[in-house]
Amino acid sequence: MRLLTDQDNVDASHHIISVAKGLGIDFDLLDPAEAVRRNPLVSGDGLLGALWDDLDGDIDPAQLCQALARRARKAGAEINRNCPVTGLTQKPGNEWIVHTDRGDIAAEHVVIAAGYRVGEIGGMLDIGYPVIAMEHMYFLTEDIPDLAGREGRVPMVRCPCDSFYTRQERQGLLVGIYEHNCRTFGMDGIDPDFVNALCPDDLDRLLPRMAPIFERLPCLGNVGIRSVVNGPIAYVADAGPLVGKQPGRRNLWSTNGIRVGIGEGGGYGKMLAQMMVHGETEWDTWQLDLRRITSFANTEYTALKAVEDYRHQFRWHMPHEHRPAGRPAKTPPLYPLLQAKGAAFGVVNGWERTSF
Ligand SMILES: Cc1cc2nc3c(=O)[nH]c(=O)nc-3n(C[C@H](O)[C@H](O)[C@H](O)COP(=O)(O)OP(=O)(O)OC[C@H]3O[C@@H](n4cnc5c(N)ncnc54)[C@H](O)[C@@H]3O)c2cc1C
Missing domain, CATH: 3.30.9.10 (D-Amino Acid Oxidase, subunit A, domain 2)
Known part of the structure; x- marks a missing residue:
């Protein structure tokens, strides 16, 4: 709810x-x-x-991942874990050579699905992905007496007004917060050993958001925090994912910038498979298409938007709401004139456009 x-x-x-x-x-x-x-x-x-x-509902992400891997293997896939890609070369016939720590792999098609490391893979191909990672934190509480002996779990809660979510985890709660005082991740490069890893806890960052959450969930005042999880999540300049064909490249595909990959990853995988096999999907996928964001979305713009989107993660877009970060990115010649006449502007692919 x-x-x-x-x-x-x-x-x-x-x-x-x-x-x-x-x-x-x-x-x-x-x-x-x-x-x-x-x-x-x-x-x-x-x-x-x-x-x-x-x-x-919710699902255990580790088990989901294992289930997908098991089915993929059953369908003939080979999975190479702990095998960093170090380079990608395209041969004249469009076939790829994927260079790895453990040798080369020949591939007809390549799908880049590198999470918060997509910038590194993009760098290997001279592709700038408009993606910036943000740290995101949740904490797990000790057991809550009101949950002991209760039949079934309490429903999961999200709050678009106070920017938090919570669900029952065993006999305690998992509480995640989209704090205003948020942090980008990895903008100066990522340690190669940061694999299956987490960022340091930083609960102080969440403090300004805590008071209304504790008022909404009074049980939190009576239990301690068992553990904290803080990890990077990829954000795209316009808050949507980048799923589909890589523009201007042959046999190269993308599923990147996926913020809620546990919830949405299965759908994107299905769409991408349809695109690769049939050339199109059963749905209109323009909102995921990589061509919708052009080169104006540089690192600075994308970071400003990532911070803005993170802060508004649970807030709904209100009618005619065009959020201000990074604006104006692109202005038409009439912009100063229209501005002087008091025009209201919205944004389409970075362009300031009079809206009504
Ligand atoms: C604290 C926290 C809470 C979250 N809560 C939720 C939630 O409630 N619901 C939800 O839907 N999502 C949630 N997410 C987000 C979710 O985890 C991500 O959206 C999802 O994992 C993204 O999947 P991905 O496959 O795009 O990227 P990743 O899961 O990051 O996978 C990318 C893979 O690429 C590999 N890789 C990168 N570079 C290379 C290279 N050079 N060579 C080889 N391999 C490479 C990485 O090792 C990694 O395995 C949460 C994330 C965090 C951190």
């Missing part, structure tokens, strides 16, 4: 419910009493309601 604590978000939820309906998905708007009844850890103080998605 998504907690709604201000009227703008209640209004937005009506819009989201109707968009979801058009997509064949049923969301409900719960009143505060029903929200608290479904998740008794949530305080109803100041709560205006909650958006309920009956199909939402």
Whole structure:
């Protein structure tokens, strides 16, 4: 459930419910009493309601990864772990040679899916991906007495107003926060030994966001923190992923800049497979297409947008909202004139465009 604590978000939820309906998905708007009844850890103080998605859920990412790997192997794939790619060479017939620590691999097609290290692989091919990684942190609490002996788990909660999410993890809670005081990761290069690794804990960064979260989940005041997880997540200049054909290159593909890869990775994998096998997908994929972002999205612009998107991760885009970071990136010749006349501007691929 998504907690709604201000009227703008209640209004937005009506819009989201109707968009979801058009997509064949049923969301409900719960009143505060029903929200608290479904998740008794949530305080109803100041709560205006909650958006309920009956199909939402969570999955153990390690087990998901193993399940995908097992199925891929069964379908004939070979997986080489701990085998860093050190270079990529394309032969005249478009075939690739993938250079690795353990020797070369010949490949007809290459898919770059390098997570927060995509900048390094891009550097090998002279491709600048508009991707910057942000550190993201969650903490796990000690056991919460109210959860002991409870049948089933309490529903997962996201809060677009106070920028946090929480779900039950054994008898405690996992609480993740999208803090305002956020940090980029790896902009000066990444240690080659940073593999399956985490960043140092930095709970102080989360403190300014904590007070409203503790008020919403009073049980947090009575238990300690068991552990903290802080890791990098890739962010793209316009907050969407980069999935599809690499423009201007043959037999080269991308699934990069994926922020919620546990939730969305399966779908992107399916789309990419359809593109590679059939040349197109069953869906309109323009919002994922690499051609939608052009070279104006340099490192500085992408970093500014990554920070802005991170801070707004759970906030819904309101109608006519064009967020300010990195603007103006590209202006048409009439921009100063229109500006002097008080025009309002929106953004399309970096261009400032009068909006109404
Ligand atoms: C704290 C935290 C919480 C998160 N919570 C959620 C969540 O609740 N839901 C959700 O959906 N997502 C969540 N995510 C994000 C999710 O983990 C990522 O979106 C997802 O892992 C991205 O998948 P990927 O395959 O694009 O990149 P990665 O998982 O980073 O995989 C990239 C792979 O490429 C390999 N690689 C890189 N460079 C090379 C090279 N030169 N040679 C060979 N291999 C290379 C890496 O070793 C790695 O295995 C969270 C992330 C963090 C850090």
